[in-house]
């Protein structure tokens with residue numbers, strides 16, 4: 001089996017395993033560096049993980065929450081990744097609001113909001129232009145089409161290698177997203193993948209050769225650790 005791939009018997013076991021791993025990595029970061037940074041993924045898969053994190057006794061004042069991508073909608077829109085994470089998790093814990101860094105979508109121009117988030121990351125991590133900060137944990141999902149974050153097949157966002165944040169494009173709808181090099185700077189990148197619909201994309205991503213422009217998750221080869229946490233429905237073929 002491919003290194004870093006774990007196949008859990010069902011969705012509940014997948015969430016339990018991801019919870020254990022995320023808690024472990026956040027605690028480790030706080031112990032070694034005094035604080036921890038995590039970038040959240042959107043979609044539906046991580047929601048039970050966020051709900052479970054809400055009951056974890058973690059030092060939230062030392063943990064800083066970012067998003068790896070965001071739909072270009074207001075933060076109270078049903079499609080907002082920020083809204084989902086706040087309702088499932090962040091509104092339930094005692095975390096300082098200044099520890100939460102949503103991707104703003106208020107400028108009316110995704111390029112402007114992408115630049116603003118890039119500036120916010122540069123300030124937080126104290127990095128100069130051209131430097132890529134290392135998040136302690138980056139959570140990622142996988143689309144049926146092999147996209148991850150908002151890095152969609154055959155889009156301009158896949159080519160951006162000199163920025164931290166860029167504008168993704170899903171069927172003409174703008175998104176804000178981490179770039180490939182920013183994700184690949186992560187200390188611990190964790191894919192959470194559930195459901196049989198992900199199998200065809202996983203087969204291409206795990207294959208010896210296939211086109212990363214078509215299956216963008218193939219671009220994700222982080223400096224740090226890479227975990228593919230799959231449930232049986234998604235991963236049965238890769239045992």
Ligand code: 6PG
Pocket residue numbers: 041042043044045046069070071081140141142143144147148149150
């Ligand atoms: C988003 C996500 C996206 C998601 C995948 C999988 O904003 O939608 O960041 O990359 O992780 O599309 O979504 P599901 O978990 O809903 O299958």
